[in-house]
Amino acid sequence: MILVTGGTGLVGAHLLLNLAENEVAIRAIYRQTDAIEKTKSLFQLYQKEHLFSRIDWVQADVIDVFSLTTAFRDIDYVYHCAGLISYDPNDEDLLRKVNIEGTANIVNFCVEFKIKKLCHVSSIAALGNLAPNENQITEETEWNPESLHSDYAISKHGAEMEIWRGQQEGLDVVVVNPGVIFGAGFWNQGSGLFFSSIKNGFPFYTNGSTGYVGVTDVVKIMIQLMKSDIISERFTVVAENLTFKEVIFSIAEKLKAKKPTIEAKPWMTALAWRLDWLVSMIFRTKRKLSKYSANSLHSSDFISNKKIKNALNFEFQSIDSVIKEVVSLQK
Template sequence: MILVTGGTGLVGSHLLYKLVSNNEPVRAIYRRKHKLDTVKKVFSYYSDNAESLYNKIEWMEANLTDITSLEPVFKNVEHVYHCAAFVSFEPDRYHELRKINIIGTANIVNLCIDNAIKKLCYVSSIAAIGHNENPEKLITENTEWNPEDDNSVYAITKYGAEIEVWRGTQEGVNAVIVNPGIILGPGFWKGGGSSSLFKQIYKGFKYYTHGITGYVDVWDVINIMHQLMRSEITNERYILVSENLSFKDFQEKTAKALGVNPAKKEASKLILEIGWRLDWLNHKLFGKRRKLSKQVAQTARHKTVYDNSKIKTDIKFEFNLIETSIQKVSTYFLDDLKNK
């Protein structure tokens, strides 16, 4: 039996589709029942037989932070894909992030140890990898994390979760960690996830920046995870990035695919510095949720270039072109918009 956490998210739902399509026995956990409809929606993108495929999944209600609810979930499980996480860059949500991402992962690891799980795959993030002072130097899996850097609260908790996984490897759990860049995939247009970028660009971005980061297609992430779990590779981490693009280039390519105008103005350092301070003030005075933290403003202008050679070498993997991914996801978005 295979266990998938975070099955109602972007990565988890696509992974579930892959597994049930291969007739592999799957159990998945959920926390909010209404989110199961989104999984069915994702399945419908790829199959006319979505309902019957979905019905192959054994769903169990559980909470990462409630060890009692998790214990029965591990019965007869041999392999675990830990995709569940809380994504937020709002500084005041640090304790919530820590509880779900670090303590929740510690619970999963402990249960993997207790149940002699054969292999664990943890979905981390490039946010949990260190940065180079020289922006032209490629970031690799060996780039050291610096706790003295002004890291985002999300990055701190994803790094902390990785520490829990590495602890598990010292206690007998075979594990692999994947560090995807910004994941491009359909179905999750609302909220603050990567899919919502398409909705935001469609509605219109006013500003662009020249900051650079890594992007990857959701199916590349899924196929790599699946290959790693079926391989002899253990106790390794992998950067999953197809291409490094500037935010300006990504916005322009996506706007073109969506048939809308891209942003015309550059968000200068001054604009971003003023912006995150006003955002902070708006939060303090009126209780509004943070949209632009100091760290996000810095990332928008920072150029981080990631090296994907390790995964390409170890499993002979070739990534999809990001422009192709953008076209596909944009088509799903426009179809959903039309059929709304």
């Protein structure tokens, strides 16, 4: 049987859909009952609601060791998709607890229960920092602890350290580092906010860039890696490196929404994160923009996908077609 953590998130829900379609024995953990409805809604979106009953749901939390004991019974393979995504500096402790401590717990149980293979979903945020003589980020790019990193990036890097600790203890592992993931069904959280914000008339864009990938490709790669003999490797999972302007304009076009007209210059985003901080201090609201996030909107690192393409002979779906598909499913 296969265990999926984070089965109520974008990647985990799409992974469960794929596994259910292939009649694989699967178990998924959830923290709150209402969260399961998000995954059920995804099955309905793809008109596959009849497959939802194939999932064995167990209430558990990656930071609750006692609850994981039940979840790991009779499990052979684990996909660790659970994790907290936040760029609010106030969430530093929670990020470390969920992403690092939670991953450590999963690794410990995998070792104890002699799991055959673990696939960990990391992030391009956990990749290294370019040296002066380098022009593209790869799986081998060295992490520089002296460089500026978001709390989220630090927590995902720490989570990977737990994975490699498990590998040293005899656990077969593989790690994927996806870029910004686009997929249907989750417009009110994470990358889905690109679509909902633009639909509501978001006026700004920047010319910074990053790597993007469709959730279907992420899931396909994860499954192929788990079925392969590949172990003790990490892979960046990025279909294309695109500017925020290119992506935002493509989404606006597919939504038939107004394209943003204001280029947010560095001084504007610098002012924005300071105002956001002030508002959060006065009204005790959650931060929407941190200093790191503001700076990243203007950075333009190129992330290579050569390793995964060669390892699996994989061809990615274009981001333009991914956006078109997401928009068509949401209508």
